[in-house]
Amino acid sequence: MTQKFDAIIIGAGQAGPSLAGRLTAAGMTVALIERKFLGGTCVNTGCTPTKAMVASAYAAHLARRAADYGVTVGGPVGVDMKAVKARKDEVTLNSRGNLESWLGGMEKCTLFRGHALFESPRQVRVGGELLEADRIFVNVGGRALVPDMPGVDRIKYLTNSSMMDVDFLPRHLVVIGGSYVGLEFAQMFRRFGSEVTVVEKGPRLITREDEDVSAAVKDILEKEGIGIRLNSECISFEPRGEEVCVGVDCASGDRQVLGSHVLLAVGRRPNTDDLGLDKAGVETDGHGYITVDDELRTSVPGIWALGDCNGKGAFTHTSYNDFEIVAANVLDGDKRRVSDRLPAYALYIDPPLGRAGMSEAEARKSGRNLLVGMRPMTRVARAVEKGETQGFMKIVADADSKEILGAAILGTGGDEAIHCILDTMYAKAPYTTQQRAVHIHPTVSELIPTVLGEMKPAE
Template identity: 45%
Template sequence: MTASTNDASPPQSYDLLVIGAGQGGGPLAGTMAEAGHSVAIIERKHVGGTCVNEGCTPTKTMVASARVAHLARRASDFGVATGEVSVDQSVIRERKQEVVDMFRDGSRSSLVDHKTLDLIEGHAEFTGERTVEVTLHDGSTRTVTADRIVINTGARPFMPPIKGIELDGVLTSTTIMELDEVPDHLIVLGGGYIGLEFGQMFRRFGAEVTIIERGDQVLAREDRDTAKALWEVLENDGVDVRVHSEITAIARVDDSLQVTVDGPEGSEDLAGTHVLIAAGRQPNTDDLGLDAANVETDDRGHIAVNERLQTSTDGIYAIGDVTGGAAFTHISYDDYRILRDRWLHDGDRTTTNRLVPYTVFTDPQLGRIGLSAGQANKQNDDIQVAHLPMSQVARALETDETRGFMEAVVDNKTGHILGATVLGAQGGEIASALQIAMMGELRYDQLRDGIFSHPTYIESLNNLFAQIDDEAVSAPA
């Protein structure tokens, strides 16, 4: 049900108050209400959080459109004749919005149907350790208290202090998805996951794209070999990637944005029609009044939590991106499960040593789980690394999707898989299969000798793990 907006009413008390209806907060509020607890959930913008409204759902819908455009242009490679390929950005935006609206409405319906749950739409601010004042959309206020409070306010694009960053045509990962026309030249600040996904996407829509990265490689957290391979994919697609470079100023010159870039060879002015700022994200904590609740944050504003997601104040918890951990929807959802299990089932799950998978939805996809080869080698583990180029995968050859590789780290002491990196077609799905093997503590030889359907990408795990030297593994093969 939706909360009333009576200013004169005294503070209403709940068993649980959730601030933010994201992919962790929404399910937690619904589950606790279904269990009979009185619950209020506060959302100041859209139910569903970043994932449904500005992240996973809209971006991957648009990535699908970009891949269709790419395949259409490659039709002749498969012996299929097509005409000139054009993109209608307004139709792509409308399709994206239809999917977002469907997911958002579903998330909202799952909340308002509970009799013991109030959805309060407005901005929340702590006025005490157990007290929150909500400024509703009509300007009135409402005060609520709760025995337990969970903060799930997420994060937003970080806007660095660059001269001219406020100009029209300078976009974030949210506003770029509202364009009705393809940019002539998109300049992307940031060679991280978001920058690469959007950079390749808009190149496939037909834009000229330049990516500016201040570090010495794209995807700074990945092994250098992985980053180099994906860099080559982007350049093969026609994306101009510049490292050791930094945007220092943006100015409007006639119909273009003049972007000043400091690089290895000095300063240069680039002319672009649009600039995408993809320089990371910052937590939505600066206007929550956390000092009033004695909730501690780090120097970037992330809320400090322990392995049970408890903050520095007893009874207040934080989940999802706002904690500064792995900023993925599935991690936020697992945070919800940790609290649910502890509060409803006397569970003892924590965040300690949980596997954190992720997929970068470039094409080909980059799927990751556990340790990379570089990370394992830095730990001086007794390991072996199996590496298989996608050009040696039968299914990849049949579908002409041979860019990338599969790689897995094997523990010589146990024969177990410690991690995997898959840059290739269906890379996220293949990495997920390897994650399941890790969860089940399967040995590498069980995958090497397993019977998989032919011809599939998964079948190539036979060949991948055939590279492991059995004699170097202590556990019996």
């Protein structure tokens, strides 16, 4: 027998539960389907657990630096990986439990556990249950990409998900991929005590960033003893007893790295290949992402796609904003659009990188007359006081319109301070507005008006 609802939501990641809350509050009956854990990537294998582990790694790093602050600790600093994992698990389970309690008490919402399969544009099967609704919202997220590299099928490897089960210290962790996920794990496990090598196919780390940002991040990691292998065009794997031999280079340097464990961090892919989207007529692009318009509607009327599976963003905050866009359009008659969203994200190494808007390279390509302001963190009082002076601040603006185009803050508190820039950009205010703002001393943010006042024409 078919069960009818006003709406079906497939996936309980960052957009799904909040959307269920808005729809049920509007009087709709909602079927929410989740095949694994409530909360999606963020709560279970992404933001929440990894940032809990980053905090443990930071504590270990700071303890080793205690003498720099005039603090004496007894003996060498040790890391109990089982305790680190237990703390991380507690943080994750509390977050997931809060979500389960909220959904459990949500009237008009029925939670179905299992794998969803479209049978038509209005029908979805979950196990032996057939559900039907005029509105269907797809929020199925993504997973780690496992590339078809030579020998990858012959070794045991880790991904961002399976790293959450690690309760031991790898002797030598080889990280394949020099971008956001890989670098966070690289620094984290180096601080826990592992030998770490990052293997990147490209000529520099985090290639979407400006070259000066990439170089500064590389310097930060290398100073902590992390090996960086760039231009690794011929990555391959070969088991060597209990170890893994990673081929990294065809032309120069040591052509192989012998590690105890391999982490694949080379990208993500959407969880859209096993939903039966063809039976619903929902179109996807060449990478499997569901094709959507500016209001997140798919090619089929009455079906929307939110979160990582639509290719419009790969972050918790963009997924949640997808929920806000859909709710505003469906329930409030408020025409919110994806194109109104400004790019913003952070890289959570220590110190973190906060990013908003265009990079300098992107701004230069736009052909505008640019103003650029820079300040090293060595000239930020708060950073000096904390003894954390690595990195710099950079802001790019349009010289003619005085519009802030983008910024990068690599340094202590950079992930928070970047919001000063982001909010000014959303307000569409000229940079002179923030330049005249009086910020609190001593903070990292107080130097933003100073940087804005010192901007010079781009060379």
